[in-house]
Amino acid sequence: CAQLPKTPVADSPGRPAQALTQWHMKGKVGITTLTERVNASINWQQQESDFSISLSGPFGQGRADLIGDASGIVLATGGQTYRGTSAKDLMQQQLGWSVPVQHFTYWAKGIPSPLAPVTGLSYDEQGSLSALEQDGWQVSLSRYTTVDGWQLPGRMSAKTDQIALLVVAKEWLLD
Amino acid sequence: NSESLVELLEPLVNGAGDFEQITYDSKGQPVQRSSGHFAVMKPGKFYWQTLQPYEQVLVSDAQTIWLYDPDLEQVTVKTFAGEQNQLPIRILSGDFDLIGKEFQLSEAKTEQGLVYHLAPNSASSNVASIDLTFVGQNLASMTVVDRTETKTQFVFSNRKALSQDDKNKFAFEIPEGADVFHDQPL
Numbered sequence: 001c002a003q004l005p006k007t008p009v010a011d012s013p014g015r016p017a018q019a020l021t022q023w024h025m026k027g028k029v030g031i032t033t034l035t036e037r038v039n040a041s042i043n044w045q046q047q048e049s050d051f052s053i054s055l056s057g058p059f060g061q062g063r064a065d066l067i068g069d070a071s072g073i074v075l076a077t078g079g080q081t082y083r084g085t086s087a088k089d090l091m092q093q094q095l096g097w098s099v100p101v102q103h104f105t106y107w108a109k110g111i112p113s114p115l116a117p118v119t120g121l122s123y124d125e126q127g128s129l130s131a132l133e134q135d136g137w138q139v140s141l142s143r144y145t146t147v148d149g150w151q152l153p154g155r156m157s158a159k160t161d162q163i164a165l166l167v168v169a170k171e172w173l174l175d
Numbered sequence: 176n177s178e179s180l181v182e183l184l185e186p187l188v189n190g191a192g193d194f195e196q197i198t199y200d201s202k203g204q205p206v207q208r209s210s211g212h213f214a215v216m217k218p219g220k221f222y223w224q225t226l227q228p229y230e231q232v233l234v235s236d237a238q239t240i241w242l243y244d245p246d247l248e249q250v251t252v253k254t255f256a257g258e259q260n261q262l263p264i265r266i267l268s269g270d271f272d273l274i275g276k277e278f279q280l281s282e283a284k285t286e287q288g289l290v291y292h293l294a295p296n297s298a299s300s301n302v303a304s305i306d307l308t309f310v311g312q313n314l315a316s317m318t319v320v321d322r323t324e325t326k327t328q329f330v331f332s333n334r335k336a337l338s339q340d341d342k343n344k345f346a347f348e349i350p351e352g353a354d355v356f357h358d359q360p361l
Binding site: 168 | 196198206207209223225228229231233242244246247249251261263264301302303321322323325327329354356358
Protein backbone atom coordinates (compact mmCIF):
# COMPACT_ATOMS: atom_id res chain seq x y z
CA CYS A 1 0.00 0.00 0.00
CA ALA A 2 1.17 3.57 -0.52
CA GLN A 3 3.62 4.70 2.12
CA LEU A 4 1.76 6.43 4.94
CA PRO A 5 2.95 10.06 5.16
CA LYS A 6 5.10 10.51 8.26
CA THR A 7 3.13 12.57 10.79
CA PRO A 8 4.54 16.11 10.45
CA VAL A 9 6.86 16.96 13.36
CA ALA A 10 5.48 19.25 16.08
CA ASP A 11 7.15 22.42 14.85
CA SER A 12 6.40 21.66 11.18
CA PRO A 13 5.89 24.94 9.30
CA GLY A 14 2.25 25.31 8.31
CA ARG A 15 -0.21 22.81 6.93
CA PRO A 16 -0.49 21.26 3.43
CA ALA A 17 -2.40 23.47 1.05
CA GLN A 18 -5.27 21.17 0.00
CA ALA A 19 -7.84 23.69 1.25
CA LEU A 20 -6.06 26.69 -0.29
CA THR A 21 -8.18 27.47 -3.35
CA GLN A 22 -7.39 31.17 -3.96
CA TRP A 23 -3.78 32.14 -4.45
CA HIS A 24 -1.48 34.32 -6.51
CA MET A 25 2.11 33.22 -7.15
CA LYS A 26 4.85 35.28 -8.82
CA GLY A 27 8.19 33.83 -9.83
CA LYS A 28 10.22 32.29 -12.64
CA VAL A 29 9.59 29.40 -15.01
CA GLY A 30 11.94 27.43 -17.25
CA ILE A 31 10.36 25.10 -19.84
CA THR A 32 12.89 22.90 -21.67
CA THR A 33 11.75 20.67 -24.53
CA LEU A 34 14.03 18.52 -26.71
CA THR A 35 14.60 21.44 -29.08
CA GLU A 36 13.99 24.70 -27.23
CA ARG A 37 13.91 26.38 -23.84
CA VAL A 38 11.65 29.16 -22.65
CA ASN A 39 12.72 31.23 -19.65
CA ALA A 40 10.18 33.69 -18.36
CA SER A 41 8.67 35.40 -15.36
CA ILE A 42 5.44 33.73 -14.32
CA ASN A 43 2.43 35.41 -12.74
CA TRP A 44 -0.19 32.85 -11.76
CA GLN A 45 -3.59 33.65 -10.23
CA GLN A 46 -5.89 30.80 -9.18
CA GLN A 47 -9.46 31.15 -7.99
CA GLU A 48 -11.16 27.81 -7.34
CA SER A 49 -10.79 26.13 -10.76
CA ASP A 50 -10.34 29.41 -12.72
CA PHE A 51 -6.74 30.35 -13.56
CA SER A 52 -4.82 33.15 -15.23
CA ILE A 53 -1.19 32.36 -16.05
CA SER A 54 1.05 35.04 -17.62
CA LEU A 55 4.57 34.40 -18.89
CA SER A 56 6.87 37.20 -20.04
CA GLY A 57 10.47 37.17 -21.12
CA PRO A 58 12.99 40.01 -21.41
CA PHE A 59 11.88 43.02 -23.53
CA GLY A 60 8.27 41.91 -22.88
CA GLN A 61 9.06 39.25 -25.47
CA GLY A 62 7.70 35.76 -25.33
CA ARG A 63 4.56 37.02 -23.66
CA ALA A 64 1.94 34.32 -23.26
CA ASP A 65 -1.28 34.45 -21.29
CA LEU A 66 -3.34 31.34 -20.58
CA ILE A 67 -6.71 32.01 -19.02
CA GLY A 68 -9.20 29.30 -18.06
CA ASP A 69 -12.71 29.58 -16.59
CA ALA A 70 -16.16 28.07 -17.03
CA SER A 71 -16.47 29.56 -20.52
CA GLY A 72 -13.30 27.82 -21.79
CA ILE A 73 -9.63 28.47 -22.37
CA VAL A 74 -7.97 31.49 -23.98
CA LEU A 75 -4.30 31.51 -25.04
CA ALA A 76 -2.81 34.84 -26.12
CA THR A 77 0.70 34.62 -27.58
CA GLY A 78 2.76 36.10 -30.41
CA GLY A 79 0.32 38.95 -30.76
CA GLN A 80 -2.63 36.62 -31.46
CA THR A 81 -5.48 35.21 -29.34
CA TYR A 82 -6.73 31.63 -29.56
CA ARG A 83 -9.79 30.06 -27.89
CA GLY A 84 -10.59 26.44 -27.09
CA THR A 85 -11.79 24.03 -24.48
CA SER A 86 -8.50 22.22 -23.75
CA ALA A 87 -5.42 24.06 -22.49
CA LYS A 88 -3.28 21.09 -23.55
CA ASP A 89 -4.51 21.17 -27.18
CA LEU A 90 -4.20 24.98 -27.45
CA MET A 91 -0.64 24.94 -26.07
CA GLN A 92 0.36 22.00 -28.27
CA GLN A 93 -1.04 23.68 -31.40
CA GLN A 94 0.31 27.20 -30.76
CA LEU A 95 3.45 26.63 -28.68
CA GLY A 96 4.44 23.10 -29.77
CA TRP A 97 4.55 21.89 -26.17
CA SER A 98 2.13 21.63 -23.27
CA VAL A 99 2.14 21.15 -19.52
CA PRO A 100 -0.79 19.61 -17.59
CA VAL A 101 -2.20 22.80 -16.07
CA GLN A 102 -4.92 20.80 -14.29
CA HIS A 103 -2.26 18.89 -12.30
CA PHE A 104 0.18 21.78 -12.13
CA THR A 105 -2.37 23.73 -10.05
CA TYR A 106 -1.89 21.18 -7.24
CA TRP A 107 1.81 20.43 -7.67
CA ALA A 108 2.63 24.13 -7.47
CA LYS A 109 1.04 24.11 -3.96
CA GLY A 110 3.09 21.08 -2.93
CA ILE A 111 0.30 18.47 -3.01
CA PRO A 112 -0.58 15.61 -5.39
CA SER A 113 -3.27 16.24 -8.01
CA PRO A 114 -6.56 14.49 -7.12
CA LEU A 115 -7.19 13.96 -10.85
CA ALA A 116 -4.84 10.99 -11.39
CA PRO A 117 -3.40 8.04 -9.42
CA VAL A 118 -0.18 8.95 -7.60
CA THR A 119 2.85 6.79 -6.80
CA GLY A 120 6.38 7.35 -5.49
CA LEU A 121 5.32 9.70 -2.68
CA SER A 122 8.21 10.79 -0.46
CA TYR A 123 8.53 13.47 2.20
CA ASP A 124 11.28 15.66 3.64
CA GLU A 125 12.23 15.87 7.32
CA GLN A 126 9.50 18.45 8.02
CA GLY A 127 6.92 16.07 6.54
CA SER A 128 6.48 18.15 3.38
CA LEU A 129 5.94 16.33 0.11
CA SER A 130 9.27 16.19 -1.75
CA ALA A 131 8.56 13.82 -4.68
CA LEU A 132 5.72 12.07 -6.51
CA GLU A 133 4.88 10.50 -9.88
CA GLN A 134 1.58 11.20 -11.66
CA ASP A 135 0.33 10.85 -15.23
CA GLY A 136 3.85 10.12 -16.50
CA TRP A 137 5.38 13.14 -14.72
CA GLN A 138 8.17 12.97 -12.16
CA VAL A 139 7.61 15.85 -9.76
CA SER A 140 10.04 17.10 -7.11
CA LEU A 141 9.26 19.84 -4.60
CA SER A 142 11.57 21.73 -2.23
CA ARG A 143 12.42 25.01 -0.48
CA TYR A 144 9.14 25.06 1.43
CA THR A 145 8.13 28.25 3.22
CA THR A 146 5.13 28.98 5.44
CA VAL A 147 2.83 31.66 4.06
CA ASP A 148 -0.19 32.64 6.20
CA GLY A 149 0.03 29.19 7.82
CA TRP A 150 0.17 27.30 4.50
CA GLN A 151 3.14 25.09 3.62
CA LEU A 152 4.13 26.08 0.04
CA PRO A 153 7.14 25.00 -2.05
CA GLY A 154 9.60 27.56 -3.37
CA ARG A 155 10.88 25.20 -6.09
CA MET A 156 8.85 22.77 -8.22
CA SER A 157 10.30 20.62 -10.98
CA ALA A 158 8.15 18.36 -13.18
CA LYS A 159 9.61 16.18 -15.95
CA THR A 160 8.75 13.64 -18.60
CA ASP A 161 11.29 12.37 -21.12
CA GLN A 162 9.99 15.04 -23.56
CA ILE A 163 9.80 18.17 -21.44
CA ALA A 164 11.20 19.57 -18.18
CA LEU A 165 9.38 22.28 -16.26
CA LEU A 166 11.02 24.24 -13.45
CA VAL A 167 9.18 26.82 -11.38
CA VAL A 168 10.76 28.97 -8.66
CA ALA A 169 8.11 30.79 -6.63
CA LYS A 170 9.44 34.16 -5.46
CA GLU A 171 6.26 35.47 -3.87
CA TRP A 172 2.94 34.02 -2.72
CA LEU A 173 0.11 36.55 -2.32
CA LEU A 174 -2.80 34.94 -0.49
CA ASP A 175 -5.80 37.23 -0.17
CA ASN B 176 13.64 61.08 -43.06
CA SER B 177 14.70 57.67 -41.73
CA GLU B 178 18.28 59.07 -41.83
CA SER B 179 17.42 61.55 -39.07
CA LEU B 180 15.99 58.67 -37.03
CA VAL B 181 19.12 56.55 -37.56
CA GLU B 182 21.23 59.51 -36.37
CA LEU B 183 19.00 60.00 -33.34
CA LEU B 184 19.20 56.29 -32.46
CA GLU B 185 22.97 56.28 -32.72
CA PRO B 186 23.53 57.15 -29.01
CA LEU B 187 21.14 54.37 -27.99
CA VAL B 188 23.35 51.79 -29.60
CA ASN B 189 26.60 53.00 -28.13
CA GLY B 190 26.00 53.68 -24.47
CA ALA B 191 24.64 52.49 -21.16
CA GLY B 192 21.83 53.48 -18.85
CA ASP B 193 18.83 52.32 -16.88
CA PHE B 194 15.51 51.11 -18.22
CA GLU B 195 12.04 50.75 -16.85
CA GLN B 196 9.70 48.42 -18.72
CA ILE B 197 5.91 48.50 -18.29
CA THR B 198 3.55 46.15 -20.13
CA TYR B 199 -0.11 47.19 -20.49
CA ASP B 200 -2.92 44.83 -21.51
CA SER B 201 -5.35 45.66 -24.31
CA LYS B 202 -7.52 47.60 -21.82
CA GLY B 203 -4.53 49.77 -20.91
CA GLN B 204 -4.04 48.18 -17.47
CA PRO B 205 -0.39 47.80 -16.39
CA VAL B 206 0.20 44.05 -16.00
CA GLN B 207 3.99 43.75 -15.74
CA ARG B 208 6.62 46.18 -14.50
CA SER B 209 10.38 45.62 -14.46
CA SER B 210 13.53 47.69 -14.39
CA GLY B 211 17.28 47.32 -14.67
CA HIS B 212 20.45 48.33 -16.43
CA PHE B 213 21.58 48.08 -20.04
CA ALA B 214 24.76 48.59 -22.06
CA VAL B 215 24.85 48.48 -25.87
CA MET B 216 27.72 48.57 -28.38
CA LYS B 217 27.03 48.52 -32.07
CA PRO B 218 27.03 46.21 -33.93
CA GLY B 219 25.32 43.44 -32.05
CA LYS B 220 26.77 43.67 -28.53
CA PHE B 221 24.42 44.34 -25.65
CA TYR B 222 23.84 43.60 -21.97
CA TRP B 223 20.25 43.80 -20.68
CA GLN B 224 20.04 43.12 -16.95
CA THR B 225 16.58 43.07 -15.36
CA LEU B 226 16.95 43.70 -11.61
CA GLN B 227 13.38 44.28 -10.43
CA PRO B 228 11.17 42.52 -9.55
CA TYR B 229 13.50 39.56 -10.18
CA GLU B 230 16.88 39.26 -11.81
CA GLN B 231 17.48 38.01 -15.35
CA VAL B 232 20.37 38.83 -17.70
CA LEU B 233 20.46 38.84 -21.52
CA VAL B 234 23.95 39.23 -23.06
CA SER B 235 25.12 39.33 -26.68
CA ASP B 236 28.68 39.46 -28.01
CA ALA B 237 27.31 39.64 -31.60
CA GLN B 238 28.00 35.90 -32.15
CA THR B 239 26.25 34.32 -29.17
CA ILE B 240 23.30 35.37 -27.00
CA TRP B 241 23.08 34.12 -23.40
CA LEU B 242 19.96 34.34 -21.23
CA TYR B 243 20.85 33.70 -17.59
CA ASP B 244 18.23 33.27 -14.87
CA PRO B 245 19.87 33.17 -11.42
CA ASP B 246 16.65 32.01 -9.69
CA LEU B 247 16.32 29.00 -11.97
CA GLU B 248 20.13 28.65 -12.25
CA GLN B 249 19.58 28.14 -15.98
CA VAL B 250 21.46 29.53 -18.98
CA THR B 251 20.01 29.40 -22.49
CA VAL B 252 22.57 29.84 -25.26
CA LYS B 253 21.43 30.98 -28.71
CA THR B 254 23.21 32.09 -31.86
CA PHE B 255 23.05 35.81 -32.63
CA ALA B 256 22.22 34.98 -36.26
CA GLY B 257 19.26 32.84 -35.12
CA GLU B 258 17.85 35.66 -33.01
CA GLN B 259 18.54 38.53 -35.33
CA ASN B 260 14.99 38.74 -36.58
CA GLN B 261 13.75 39.41 -33.04
CA LEU B 262 12.75 43.05 -33.34
CA PRO B 263 14.01 44.49 -30.03
CA ILE B 264 17.32 42.72 -30.57
CA ARG B 265 17.57 44.23 -34.07
CA ILE B 266 16.92 47.74 -32.77
CA LEU B 267 19.29 47.30 -29.80
CA SER B 268 22.06 45.99 -32.01
CA GLY B 269 21.83 49.02 -34.27
CA ASP B 270 20.39 47.12 -37.25
CA PHE B 271 18.68 50.25 -38.59
CA ASP B 272 18.60 49.55 -42.28
CA LEU B 273 15.44 47.57 -41.47
CA ILE B 274 13.67 50.83 -40.53
CA GLY B 275 13.65 52.14 -44.09
CA LYS B 276 12.76 48.74 -45.59
CA GLU B 277 10.17 47.35 -43.21
CA PHE B 278 8.46 50.32 -41.60
CA GLN B 279 6.42 53.33 -42.65
CA LEU B 280 7.82 56.27 -40.76
CA SER B 281 5.91 59.34 -39.61
CA GLU B 282 6.99 62.10 -37.27
CA ALA B 283 4.97 64.17 -34.81
CA LYS B 284 5.79 66.84 -32.23
CA THR B 285 4.05 66.12 -28.89
CA GLU B 286 4.38 67.53 -25.35
CA GLN B 287 6.44 64.44 -24.50
CA GLY B 288 8.85 65.25 -27.31
CA LEU B 289 9.51 64.35 -30.95
CA VAL B 290 7.73 61.03 -31.66
CA TYR B 291 8.69 58.78 -34.56
CA HIS B 292 5.83 56.40 -35.34
CA LEU B 293 6.86 53.20 -37.12
CA ALA B 294 4.14 51.06 -38.72
CA PRO B 295 5.22 47.73 -40.29
CA ASN B 296 4.75 47.43 -44.05
CA SER B 297 3.81 43.73 -43.79
CA ALA B 298 0.59 42.83 -41.97
CA SER B 299 2.16 39.51 -40.98
CA SER B 300 4.52 41.03 -38.45
CA ASN B 301 3.05 40.56 -34.98
CA VAL B 302 4.18 44.10 -34.14
CA ALA B 303 1.42 46.64 -34.80
CA SER B 304 3.50 49.77 -34.19
CA ILE B 305 6.62 51.19 -32.53
CA ASP B 306 6.81 54.72 -31.16
CA LEU B 307 10.22 56.24 -30.42
CA THR B 308 10.03 59.40 -28.32
CA PHE B 309 13.01 61.75 -28.30
CA VAL B 310 13.58 64.55 -25.82
CA GLY B 311 16.25 66.65 -27.46
CA GLN B 312 18.84 64.21 -28.79
CA ASN B 313 17.94 61.57 -26.21
CA LEU B 314 15.72 58.57 -26.87
CA ALA B 315 13.43 58.87 -23.83
CA SER B 316 11.12 55.94 -24.51
CA MET B 317 10.25 53.16 -26.96
CA THR B 318 6.72 51.76 -27.05
CA VAL B 319 5.95 48.51 -28.90
CA VAL B 320 2.30 47.56 -29.52
CA ASP B 321 1.46 44.07 -30.75
CA ARG B 322 -1.56 42.73 -32.62
CA THR B 323 -3.52 41.99 -29.41
CA GLU B 324 -2.93 45.65 -28.45
CA THR B 325 -0.63 44.60 -25.63
CA LYS B 326 1.68 47.58 -25.21
CA THR B 327 5.21 47.38 -23.79
CA GLN B 328 6.83 50.69 -22.95
CA PHE B 329 10.58 51.08 -22.28
CA VAL B 330 11.64 54.27 -20.50
CA PHE B 331 15.39 55.02 -20.64
CA SER B 332 17.31 57.14 -18.10
CA ASN B 333 20.80 57.89 -16.68
CA ARG B 334 22.27 57.60 -20.15
CA LYS B 335 26.07 57.63 -20.31
CA ALA B 336 28.96 56.54 -22.50
CA LEU B 337 30.22 52.95 -22.26
CA SER B 338 32.74 52.41 -19.49
CA GLN B 339 35.40 49.70 -19.70
CA ASP B 340 33.38 47.81 -17.09
CA ASP B 341 30.33 47.98 -19.37
CA LYS B 342 32.41 46.68 -22.30
CA ASN B 343 33.66 43.74 -20.22
CA LYS B 344 30.08 42.62 -19.70
CA PHE B 345 29.55 41.70 -23.36
CA ALA B 346 31.35 38.37 -22.87
CA PHE B 347 29.24 36.21 -20.55
CA GLU B 348 30.83 33.76 -18.06
CA ILE B 349 28.54 30.77 -17.46
CA PRO B 350 28.26 30.42 -13.66
CA GLU B 351 29.41 27.22 -11.93
CA GLY B 352 26.66 24.59 -11.77
CA ALA B 353 24.20 26.38 -14.06
CA ASP B 354 21.93 24.14 -16.18
CA VAL B 355 22.97 25.14 -19.72
CA PHE B 356 20.75 24.60 -22.76
CA HIS B 357 21.93 25.22 -26.34
CA ASP B 358 18.99 26.29 -28.50
CA GLN B 359 19.49 24.73 -31.94
CA PRO B 360 18.92 27.43 -34.59
CA LEU B 361 16.09 26.40 -36.92
